[in-house]
Amino acid sequence: MTRVPLTLACGDYDRTWPLADGRVRPEGIDLNLITLEPEECFWRMLGNAEFDAAEMSLSSYAIAHARGDDRFVGVPVFLSRSFRHSTLYVRKDSDITDARDLAGKRIGVPEYQMTAAVWARALLHHDFDVDTTGIVWCTGGLEEPGRVERQALELPDWVRIEHVGNTLSQALLDGSIDALMAPRVPSVFRSGDQVRRLWPDYAAREVEYYTRTGIFPIMHMLVVRADVDRAHPWVARSLYKAFTEAKRFALSGAADKPALRYTMPFLLDALERQQEVFGADPWPYGLDANRTALDTFAGYLAEQGLVAAPPDMTELFAPATRADSRI
Incomplete structure (x- = not known):
C-alpha cells in the first residue's frame, strides 16, 4: 500500500519526539515532521495554509471556524496546555x-x-x-x-x-x-x-x-487541511492514534530510566506530585476527556467579544476523531 506523504509542523515536545525519531509511525502516512516555534507555526498555517497539518492556537482556530473559515479540520490532540497564574x-x-x-x-x-x-x-x-x-x-x-x-x-x-x-x-x-x-x-x-x-x-x-x-487549560491543538481530510478521511484518525501513542512513550519514559532523562534534579518528586494531582495521564487527548475545558473556553470567547456566541466545540473536530472505537 502506498503511504500518503504528509508534512506536519509543530513544536519540539517530548510528546512529539517519538514521531520525529520514527519510534511511532502513523498508519498509512509517510510523515515529514517540521519543528517550529508555535508563533511561526500558527502564523504560516493560518495565513497561507502552508502545511498538510499543523499545531494551531485553540482560540485562533475556533474564531476562524466561527466566522466560516473552513480550510481546516481539528484533531483532538492538545499539544500545549498551561495554567496561567504564572503569566x-x-x-x-x-x-x-x-x-x-x-x-x-x-x-x-x-x-x-x-x-x-x-x-x-x-x-x-x-x-x-x-x-x-x-x-x-x-x-x-x-x-x-x-x-x-x-x-x-x-x-x-x-x-x-x-x-x-x-x-x-x-x-x-x-x-x-x-x-x-x-x-x-x-x-x-x-x-x-x-x-x-x-x-x-x-x-x-x-x-x-x-x-x-477539573480544568487544565488547553492552549494548542492539531489541525489538518480540509482538502487533505476530504482526499483521505482516515488521516485525522491515524494522526490522532499516532500522537496518542507518542504521548504514551513520553509519559512512560519520563521516570523509568537508571539516570535522570531530563536536566531536572527534582524530577522524580515533581512526577510523583503530578500524579497525586492529575492521576496517571495529566495530558488527555480526545474530545470526551476535554469537553469541560473546551465548552468553558467557548463561553470565554463569547464573553470577551471574540465571537458572537459560544461555538459548538464538537464541530471543530473531524467526525472521524469525535469518538473512540471499543473492543
Missing part, C-alpha cells in the same frame, strides 16, 4: 499586589485573541471578580516590536485595544503599561532586577484551580 508580571516598585488592583489598568499582551490571554482574562474575571471591560489591552511583540494579531478581529466597542510601538518588556519597564500578561517568561523578569510576578505562589494557586474546576 502576570508587574514592576517591583508597583503598588499592584492583587488581581483586583488590575481593574482599569493598562495590561500588555502580545495578541488580544491568543489562547493564553483568553484563559488569563477569564481567570481575572471569574476567580477574582475583576471588571476586565475597563482594562486597556496593549498589544505588541514581547521581545521584538511589530507583532500584530495573526488574524483580523471584529470586536465590540467595549473592548479597548492599543498597539505599542516598542516591546512589551520595555513598555513595562518604562511605565507605559501597568502589567504584562506573557505566555513566555519575559527577559525583564529573567534579569531579576525590576520585575516580579503578581503571584509568586502561582504553583499552589494552579493546583487549587485544577482541584476546584
Whole structure:
C-alpha cells in the first residue's frame, strides 16, 4: 500500500519526539515532521495554509471556524496546555499586589485573541471578580516590536485595544503599561532586577484551580487541511492514534530510566506530585476527556467579544476523531 506523504509542523515536545525519531509511525502516512516555534507555526498555517497539518492556537482556530473559515479540520490532540497564574508580571516598585488592583489598568499582551490571554482574562474575571471591560489591552511583540494579531478581529466597542510601538518588556519597564500578561517568561523578569510576578505562589494557586474546576487549560491543538481530510478521511484518525501513542512513550519514559532523562534534579518528586494531582495521564487527548475545558473556553470567547456566541466545540473536530472505537 502506498503511504500518503504528509508534512506536519509543530513544536519540539517530548510528546512529539517519538514521531520525529520514527519510534511511532502513523498508519498509512509517510510523515515529514517540521519543528517550529508555535508563533511561526500558527502564523504560516493560518495565513497561507502552508502545511498538510499543523499545531494551531485553540482560540485562533475556533474564531476562524466561527466566522466560516473552513480550510481546516481539528484533531483532538492538545499539544500545549498551561495554567496561567504564572503569566502576570508587574514592576517591583508597583503598588499592584492583587488581581483586583488590575481593574482599569493598562495590561500588555502580545495578541488580544491568543489562547493564553483568553484563559488569563477569564481567570481575572471569574476567580477574582475583576471588571476586565475597563482594562486597556496593549498589544505588541514581547521581545521584538511589530507583532500584530495573526488574524483580523471584529470586536465590540467595549473592548479597548492599543498597539505599542516598542516591546512589551520595555513598555513595562518604562511605565507605559501597568502589567504584562506573557505566555513566555519575559527577559525583564529573567534579569531579576525590576520585575516580579503578581503571584509568586502561582504553583499552589494552579493546583487549587485544577482541584476546584477539573480544568487544565488547553492552549494548542492539531489541525489538518480540509482538502487533505476530504482526499483521505482516515488521516485525522491515524494522526490522532499516532500522537496518542507518542504521548504514551513520553509519559512512560519520563521516570523509568537508571539516570535522570531530563536536566531536572527534582524530577522524580515533581512526577510523583503530578500524579497525586492529575492521576496517571495529566495530558488527555480526545474530545470526551476535554469537553469541560473546551465548552468553558467557548463561553470565554463569547464573553470577551471574540465571537458572537459560544461555538459548538464538537464541530471543530473531524467526525472521524469525535469518538473512540471499543473492543
